Amino acid sequence: MAFCVGLWLTIMRLLLLTAGVESAEQVITCDINHQQVHHLHCGQGVIDVTDALYGRSSSEVCIEPQSHETVADTKCTRQGTLDKVKIGCNGKQSCDLFLEDFRKPDPCVGTSKYLLTNFDCMPAITAVACEMSIAHLYCGPGHVIHVYGADYGRRNDNICQYKRHRHGIENKECIGPNDIVANKCNGQNKCDIMASNAVFGDPCPGTYKYLEVAYSCGDKDENQTTYLWYKVAQTGKSSLLGIFQLAFNIFGNMASCVGICSKIVLVATALFLATVVNSVEQMTTCDSDNLNVHRLHCEGGVISVDQALYGRSSSVVCAEGRPPQQVVNTQCAGQGTVDALKTECNGKRTCMVNTNTFRNPDPCVGTFKYLQTNFTCFPAITTIACEESLMHLFCEAGQVISVFGADYGRRDRSTCSYKRPPNQLQNVECLSPTEIVANRCNGKSSCTIRAINSVFGDPCRGTYKYLEVAYACFFN
Template identity: 40%
Template sequence: MPNPISFQIKVVFVLAAAFCTVTNAGGQERLITCDNGDNVHRLSCENGVISVEKALYGRADGETCSEGRPPAQLANTACSQLGTLDVLAQRCNGKKVCELSVNAFRSSDPCVGTFKYLDSTHTCIPAIHVVACEHSLANLYCDEGQIIAVRGADYGRRDRTTCSYQRPNAQVQNVDCSSPATKVAESCNGKNKCTINVSNSLFGDPCAGTFKYMEVAYSCVCKCNGKKVCELSVNAFRSSDPCVGTFKYLDSTHTCIPAIHVVACEHSLANLYCDEGQIIAVRGADYGRRDRTTCSYQRPNAQVQNVDCSSPATKVAESCNGKNKCTINVSNSLFGDPCAGTFKYMEVAYSCVYAEV
């Protein structure tokens, strides 16, 4: 019996075309772009921002993008370029519109002589969009009881109008300047409020002489999602008083969803996998430390004392959602360091869902 989270394609399309877009019942959008010349792969969200779930550059069947192609160019159906999902996610996650030439995936040829295509699936997730000009401060914040989860962040310039007031033309002409602003996630994930100083000193200078700006898309998530047990003091909600003199209470509703729970210590590898025909759906992931016993073997006391250290590990969902198997290198280089000097671990809750086409 398929999992109720599974989806079915509800639009019939012709796979031989140069471009195909399909929206399924689960809100996912699949886009196929044939590798003809400089074809552009365009992802977009009318509501929310892009979250890439699956991506393939190569060939997985003999029908897609097959029109006018000799059989020899369609025979290899086990051809895929390594790192395609990472490239697409890094370029597009957190944006409302993202355009990439298929040329971006031709750095090497995974199957010489095979006619290839780019096939991606993304969802549009609710997010708050913030733009801040160079030399200004960007303030990210959530309601009480929620924490920041950065979906994507860039620093540079992609148009001539944003942050252009009283700027000479020479400073706004370069619109091919964009660098991932990973410091935003490192600084803000897991916090209720966060201020970012938008400057070259924090992000580096991706295009000297151009006046730049930062774009950030982030969500406000519950601290408890994806955990087996979650305890919060009601004090966490007392930063302001919505009704002075009234005795208040905290009222919440939650459901328990089937999930696989994985814990992996810092500097180790975590392996997520599902049965054939199923794909990974990450429900929640954290990196940090919430107790003194997990991943504490032969660690000095100073490295396990801070148990108030937890940051959303959004890279897990970005890397693993939509895959059958996935390996995560648990390290500060991937997640940032939410508590220097503390030996950390990653906790992930995920489900295996059917992906029916």
């Protein structure tokens, strides 16, 4: 048993060292004024806060432009911070917290403080279907669907807003979890479900809604083993007792060392390859009506479209409820689809395309079609600092920052929107790239930069902006 676990630990350590990147997420917001917003986000999955600190535990974090006296106390901690962050963020894909809510009582008067949060993003495939569209969940042969969570309604006005009137997307507090998708799809190889009020009820009449689903593919043991590896890597469990504890909680016993170790090796290898070779995503949108929106998204990095099909290449995809004659033609492909998707989506973190764009000319009259895109997300740590806030980029000892890209302005209405009037969020076409962050931070182990017009210029006066940076940590 000891040899088995030792081998397991050695493999994990080597993989993490070779990858050269942290697997957990960390956000640090320096507390410099009353406008500071702490923004957490998971592109795929949901937030699981593991640790949080308001105060100061390091003399190297958020030190610009502070004096030595204000950063000397490194044992400053406000009680209840972890619980407060968990309540505000756990189970959500994104959340905003005001640092002003953590200042009283002041844990150390005269010390410059910051809010630091470590969190995990539970791994999942995320699918979004706009109202009256069909969500298609699909796993490869020999694998089944396992739904982590599903929500129907609206949590922001950036998703499924294509050509929608403002009043139909302004209600952003009407989304809630439900078990309908899990009850229908769990254990199946594929599953289609309509995002409609008839299926889920209407949480907010008059609002254009969407269905958001997070799921994984695999059998029960594979899901458990993947989660075990994930939690060991994220929590940093390095003792035999800690690993036994995690494994026992998930598997119930440790009777089959060989079986578990072999699965861990396979899963670890797959995760390592995904880290090095980039993540490959697939999005499928069934073309049921003029309202269907095809949405691609990369949380950490940018989209690179590899393949795209409008038509039909499979008799099982988007086939539920369709007569056989509408799904039998699997040689149907519209011309120019991949070029159109590349033009619209390459180089962006998010893009939305209406399937109606591809209907003329119809590549196969009488066949029920779908739009399917395979794309790669260039891996990166993505961090956001709201205007007037300080962004802190940080790598562990022996590693240095490499900035992939940085943008200042605004590309959507939901990011950094906490307690902001609508007129400051309306302009979503003012975000532009900047090389200032790369020039200042590349090659350093840590770097602090303020998201402010005096540094980056003002691309849209009157709009509340933010700085968005994608970077990685590599061994020097």
